[in-house]
Amino acid sequence: MRFCEIQGNDDVKRALAGMVDAGKVPHAILFHEDDGCGAVPMCVAFLQYLFCPDRAGGDSCGRCPSCNKVAKLIHPDIHFVYPVTGGSLIPSSAKPTALSYVKQWRDLVLGNPYFTERDLGEALGIEGKASLISVAEAREILGRLSFHSLEGGWRAVVVYLPEKMNADAANRLLKSIEEPPERTLFLLVTHAPEKVLPTISSRCQHIRLMPVRRPGAAAGAEEAEERELMTALLSAILARDLSEALETGEAIAALPSRERIKSFLHYASRMLRNVFLIQQHLPALSDAEDVEEEDLHRFASGLKRSYPRSVLPLLDRSAMLIDRNVNAKIVLCDLVNKMFVL
Numbered sequence: 551m552r553f554c555e556i557q558g559n560d561d562v563k564r565a566l567a568g569m570v571d572a573g574k575v576p577h578a579i580l581f582h583e584d585d586g587c588g589a590v591p592m593c594v595a596f597l598q599y600l601f602c603p604d605r606a607g608g609d610s611c612g613r614c615p616s617c618n619k620v621a622k623l624i625h626p627d628i629h630f631v632y633p634v635t636g637g638s639l640i641p642s643s644a645k646p647t648a649l650s651y652v653k654q655w656r657d658l659v660l661g662n663p664y665f666t667e668r669d670l671g672e673a674l675g676i677e678g679k680a681s682l683i684s685v686a687e688a689r690e691i692l693g694r695l696s697f698h699s700l701e702g703g704w705r706a707v708v709v710y711l712p713e714k715m716n717a718d719a720a721n722r723l724l725k726s727i728e729e730p731p732e733r734t735l736f737l738l739v740t741h742a743p744e745k746v747l748p749t750i751s752s753r754c755q756h757i758r759l760m761p762v763r764r765p766g767a768a769a770g771a772e773e774a775e776e777r778e779l780m781t782a783l784l785s786a787i788l789a790r791d792l793s794e795a796l797e798t799g800e801a802i803a804a805l806p807s808r809e810r811i812k813s814f815l816h817y818a819s820r821m822l823r824n825v826f827l828i829q830q831h832l833p834a835l836s837d838a839e840d841v842e843e844e845d846l847h848r849f850a851s852g853l854k855r856s857y858p859r860s861v862l863p864l865l866d867r868s869a870m871l872i873d874r875n876v877n878a879k880i881v882l883c884d885l886v887n888k889m890f891v892l
């Protein structure tokens with residue numbers, strides 16, 4: 551994947567290419583993206599640029615053997631780590647690591663570079679299950695880094711969702727991130743930087759990726775459902791109709807998996823941020839889709855100015871509780887009640 555194949559975030563591409571050109575590549579970079587905004591392909595394009603012997607004009611050549619291997623996600627010096635758990639695709643006796651699912655990972659990233667956490671769960675056959683980056687995984691990475699780079703140049707570890715590393719795994723990796731072996735680069739992609747262990751986060755250079763409007767994006771149907779639910783909820787709140795609001799809350803709690811509920815909560819945050827921006831007369835900063843505009847303006851004029859800012863932490867907290875397997879009906883009922891009285 552070349553930079554030119556990635557839409558948007560041109561300033562980030564320039565900054566990354568600039569680091570390579572100047573010979574100032576940091577040991578570790580933490581990319582913060584909204585779910586599904588393409589940070590993994592950005593990492594791949596960056597590594598392809600770093601590894602390419604024929605880079606020119608701020609992009610990799612896209613033709614040399616190195617580019618070829620990086621683009622196919624089969625370069626022996628690039629390791630991908632992502633949260634996993636046991637699932638239908640691997641024997642139940644196995645202790646899975648990312649390597650157990652490497653084929654599914656490649657198919658997903660190559661087929662749908664703007665994949666979401668939920669897409670990953672589905673691709674690995676572990677949808678709706680809590681997954682993590684385990685200490686076994688950390689051990690495996692360190693083992694692989696103890697060898698020299700196979701192609702004699704840089705080595706890289708891309709960690710997708712470091713917030714899902716347990717403390718043991720994080721502590722094991724910490725030393726490598728603090729003092730990496732020479733020409734070794736850690737690229738971390740997070741959706742929740744506040745949940746990344748501070749000792750790790752503080753060792754990384756931080757880069758925020760902005761969401762890009764992508765016509766016909768994969769999330770289509772599900773995002774439409776999320777939009778419908780959130781619009782129904784805020785409409786009921788504006789109409790002071792508590793029973794309608796609670797019913798909508800139940801419909802949200804009945805979404806088919808915890809990942810879907812989290813995805814809804816994420817969408818809800820995004821919508822409220824856009825409402826907030828409209829209230830602040832900064833609509834240019836919003837990433838709203840055209841179909842949302844009318845409702846957003848209705849909510850912006852109907853809701854108090856303090857409303858979005860008061861609700862956002864409640865949504866974050868609900869997502870955290872859903873993550874911890876708290877009963878979804880209870881979480882949503884509580885959330886709706888609080889959103890109603892604010």
Ligand SMILES: [Zn+2]
Pocket residue numbers: 602603604605610611612613614615616617618
């Ligand atoms: Zn090349």
